[in-house]
Amino acid sequence: MTHAVAAKGLDIGYRGADSDVIVAAGLDLTIETGAFLSILGPSGCGKSTLLRVIADLLDPIGGHLEVLGATASDARKKRQIGFVFQDATLLPWRTVRDNIELPAVVGGSNRQALAPGRTDELLSMLGLDGLDDRYPHQLSGGQRQRVAIARALIDEPKLLLMDEPFGALDEITRDRLNNELLAIWRRTGTTILFVTHSIQEAVYLGQKVMVMAANPGRVVDLHDLGDVKAADNSCSREDPEIIAAMVAMRQSLEAHP
Secondary structure: OOEEEEEEEEEEEEOOOOOOEEEEEEEEEEEEOOOEEEEEOOOOOOHHHHHHHHOOOOOOOEEEEEEOOEOHHHHHHOOOEEEEOOOOOOOOOOOHHHHHOHHHHHOOOOHHHOOOOHHHHHHHHOOOOOOOOOOHHHOOHHHHHHHHHHHHHOOOOOEEEEEOOOOOOOHHHHHHHHHHHHHHHHHHOOEEEEEEOOHHHHHHHOOEEEEEEOOOEEEEEEEEOOOOOOOOOOOOOOOHHHHHHHHHHHHHHHHOO
16 A cells, blocks of 8 residues: 555535535545645635545545545544544543543453553653653643644554644644654654644645645645655754745745635
8 A cells, every 4th residue: 555545536525404515625635655744724725624534524525535545434443543633632530541542442442452561652652651640630731732642643543633733832842742743753654644824833844745725725735845854854944945945835825815
């Protein structure tokens, strides 16, 4: 399998009793397995809706979509997709460990079905050592998002969807979590689709940046950053070539208001 996501003429939106609301139409996407794709665009262009369709949380209105070589429904049922939302959505009455292991419980499994040491591995990977018995109200915003990421990774998904997960965090915390996310991606090889409103974040994280426009929602540009980043997708935010890439993204957005 070479493609994590493949779409042709994909129409996405919301079905209504009388008529459908199309948010974005005619989307053609080919996302390679193991890639890190940033998705950038204004509100209303269909970024979040696209992630929900890929995750099988919404049905497409039309067109063709394959996720991990099968239907989105098949990929979801096989628990091959992880999803991190802007809000950590942790259950306040469950500890950090219990929140991370929640998918095993909801999925009809149990703690014994988890790979031995899996939760401890994620706690260490996400910098949550020693916090496993705390409750969400005892954590900072950044720590809560780390728990949400660990929860999304508990089943070792092949595809991780992230919908503005760091949007509510301060700049320093966001930058730190950007670095941690890249380290996780390099370590796991999981395909990541990352939605953001931040041009800097999109460029810093993504191997490629897909730029969308609204009214109607559509893809207007796909920027490949392979020539301005190291082989492991690392870069410096102050690198003149990275700054130039950010300028190019802004121009893409301004050209398609």
